[in-house]
Each structure stands twice: as C-alpha cells, then as structure tokens.
Amino acid sequence: MRVYALIFLLLLTVACQPKPYGPVPTEAQLRWQQMEYNMFVHFGPNTFSGVEWGSGAEPEDLFNPTELDCRQWAATARNAGMKGIIVTAKHHDGFCLWPSQTSTHTVAQSSWRNGKGDVLKELSEACREYGLGFGVYLSPWDRNHPLYGTPAYNDSYVAALQEIHDGRYGPVFEHWFDGACGEGPTGKLQVYDWPTFFGTMRHLSPQTILFSDIGPDCRWVGNEQGRASETAWSRLDTEGFTPGAGAPPIDTLQRGNVHGTAWVPAETDVSIRPGWFWRESETAQLKSTEALFDIWLTSVGRNSVLLLNVPADTRGRIPSADSLRLMEFRALRERVFGNDLAKGARQRLRGNTLDIQLPEDRTFNLIELREDISLGQRIYSFQVETEEDGNWTVLAEGTTIGHKRMLPVPECSSSHLRVSITGAYAKPVLLNAALYRR
Numbered sequence: 001m002r003v004y005a006l007i008f009l010l011l012l013t014v015a016c017q018p019k020p021y022g023p024v025p026t027e028a029q030l031r032w033q034q035m036e037y038n039m040f041v042h043f044g045p046n047t048f049s050g051v052e053w054g055s056g057a058e059p060e061d062l063f064n065p066t067e068l069d070c071r072q073w074a075a076t077a078r079n080a081g082m083k084g085i086i087v088t089a090k091h092h093d094g095f096c097l098w099p100s101q102t103s104t105h106t107v108a109q110s111s112w113r114n115g116k117g118d119v120l121k122e123l124s125e126a127c128r129e130y131g132l133g134f135g136v137y138l139s140p141w142d143r144n145h146p147l148y149g150t151p152a153y154n155d156s157y158v159a160a161l162q163e164i165h166d167g168r169y170g171p172v173f174e175h176w177f178d179g180a181c182g183e184g185p186t187g188k189l190q191v192y193d194w195p196t197f198f199g200t201m202r203h204l205s206p207q208t209i210l211f212s213d214i215g216p217d218c219r220w221v222g223n224e225q226g227r228a229s230e231t232a233w234s235r236l237d238t239e240g241f242t243p244g245a246g247a248p249p250i251d252t253l254q255r256g257n258v259h260g261t262a263w264v265p266a267e268t269d270v271s272i273r274p275g276w277f278w279r280e281s282e283t284a285q286l287k288s289t290e291a292l293f294d295i296w297l298t299s300v301g302r303n304s305v306l307l308l309n310v311p312a313d314t315r316g317r318i319p320s321a322d323s324l325r326l327m328e329f330r331a332l333r334e335r336v337f338g339n340d341l342a343k344g345a346r347q348r349l350r351g352n353t354l355d356i357q358l359p360e361d362r363t364f365n366l367i368e369l370r371e372d373i374s375l376g377q378r379i380y381s382f383q384v385e386t387e388e389d390g391n392w393t394v395l396a397e398g399t400t401i402g403h404k405r406m407l408p409v410p411e412c413s414s415s416h417l418r419v420s421i422t423g424a425y426a427k428p429v430l431l432n433a434a435l436y437r438r
C-alpha cells in the first residue's frame, strides 16, 4: 500500500511540474544570461587617431600602445563585478589585433613589439587568469581589405573565424557580428554570407554565444543608450531577416516578438564615454555613477545583459578615471543590492500570486522580480500591491519579467506585499522577489 502511495505521489509531482513553454534557452544561453554584466573594449588604430570609424588607410604603425596591459583590463573588469570581456579584434577599419594570415593590415605589419605582438593572446590569457569569459568583436565591414565587395571576402572572413576559434585562444564565450555594411576600399558593398558565417561558428565552437542584430543566440537591444524595452521578450522571429539592413524594425529588436519562434534575448551595449573609442577629450564626460545605476535598471533590470564599453587608451590601459567610476558603480550596487529587504520574509507562490510576508515594516523603493526562464518566458502582465489593514494598494504594474525585472517605485513602508500574475501564457514560475532601497 505504502509503495503505491509513494509511486502515486511521485507521479503527481512529475505531472505537476511545469512544462516548458515555447522556445527555451540553451545551456549556453542560460549561462550567458546569468553573467549579466560584461566589459566591451574598443581598441585599435582609432584609439590613436581619435576617430570612431577609421578609413582603413591608416599606417599600421599608428597602432602603438606604449604599455599594453591586458591583465590590468581583466583586473579592472573583475573588480568591477563583470564576468567577461569582449574586444574589438577588428573594427570597420580592418586592422587586426592579432597576426592574421587573412590580411596585410595587422599587428604583424606594425612596429609595435617588432611585429610580434598579439592582443588576443594576451587578453585571452589574462581572462583565463582572472576567471573571466573572453569574447571577440570581428567586424564584417572592412574598409581596408582588397577583396571586400567580392564573394572571396566572405571566404577571408570565414578564415579569420577559423583563426580565432580554432582553439589557440581557448574558449570564446561570445562572438559579436556587427551588422554594419558600408563601402570597402574599392567603393563596393559586400553581400555577407551570414549562413556560412554562423554555420562555421556552430561547427568550430558550438558553445560560443553568437551576437548580431537578430542573434542567433542574442540580439541587439536596438539602441546604444543602455535602454532595453519595458516589455522585453526573449523570443524573436528571425525567419526572412538578416543582421544589419535586413533586420526587423528597431521597435521589434527592443521588444522582441511575444510569440517568436526562437530564443534570442537582448544584449544592451552602451559606452561609459560618449564615443566607443578612447579620446582624451572625453574623459570629462564619463557617465556618472547614478547614470550607470539607471542603465543597470533599464538593462539587467529589463531582462537583458549589459555590455558596458570601457575603452583602453593609447597606453593600452583602462584609464584610472574610468576604472574609478566602475568601482564607485560597484560600491553603489553593493550598497543597494547587498541589502535585500525581503530577507527573512515568507514568500509563498500560490497559483498566480506570490505572497510576501515580511517580519516587520520595511522601507524600499525598488522591487526585483524573476521568472525561471529555463522553462521559457511566460508572464505578460503583473501587479505588485501592498496591504495595510486588509486594504490592498497597487504599487507597480508591468508586462514582462523574464530573467530579472527591476521596478523603481515611490518609497514605501510595508510588511505585506503580493505579486499577482494577471496574464501568463502558461503556469507562471516566479522565483523569490527582492526589495531594495536605492
């Protein structure tokens, strides 16, 4: 009898387990989403010329960092609380930061370290030492390459992918495919062979997250201001679209597609400075700690991953002003997020309601909600209320939640809250909520 009862209970538990809804993240996508915060480093000839888009005609000797120190980048990123670094291995000017056989416009042709330098080698080793993911940005648009504008250029780009991803630099957590497609040195545009680019990557390095406007693994958030949409689906319809000019409208990239057929979460790329590349003149215009915190709320706090650009300077180091700002930003996050005011609360998920009973009145102005995205993204409408003498007052309302949703609210003191899921495509799977005071 007891055995039957046990089997029955077991079957019941299995039957009650929520089933995945729609497309779900791969293991690699889940790991990537949990990284939450990575460093982008724009570095190359533009660092020395002060322009954003080099023409490709710059002499190789222009690239001449006096004190390149990728361990300093890695130490800065780790101390900032970041989990990985993505470097511009090649920007639109075509200069390769590694001695590539696919080009004659690389570190090998420069006099930097007598042509023996390799930024990718140095950075990948530093990332390994500091326990960070190593990632690369490799611009398909190339204003230097003589083959650009012909089908043979696609082969050359594929050969560059092979060089970077053949294992010589160790695992690469993310590869950034910029969709930009301008003219090359002969005035011609290139027709990029995206299926071959993506196919090559899947073959070489199936665990690498592939970024482009439309994925396949993560997508562009649609702006460079650090703002994901309040309604942010990790689903996207990519059929018939390409990265770059063939991408869906910006609004779609920002919001995703509610019933999209692929799991393609948004990545929010934004620079700590006005430009992507370092310029002495922009040191005074670093984003403030408060502005960075707001960006955190509208990126990580809106179901996306934050890729914050912190450009290296002409020495090849992260300038101290920028690294100081990163540390202030970390200190602010620790002050706020290090004190979860929902700690010690009794949180119970009953059907569509998460009931939060605090041990006493607590004062907060920021609510954090999370959905178990391993089962897909389900919730499309919710409400947060507080209770006082049996009366409920609505504090916040929203649409999507996803991996993390942060809701700034007017400062409020309460000991009893509830999160009501007012719309979901399948049984909602909320994780514990957190409350903070900024």
Ligand code: FUL
Residues within 6 Å of the ligand: 052, 178, 179, 180, 269, 276
């Ligand atoms: C854009 C590029 O044109 C910018 O220079 C920068 O690299 C940004 C991250 O992507 O498409």
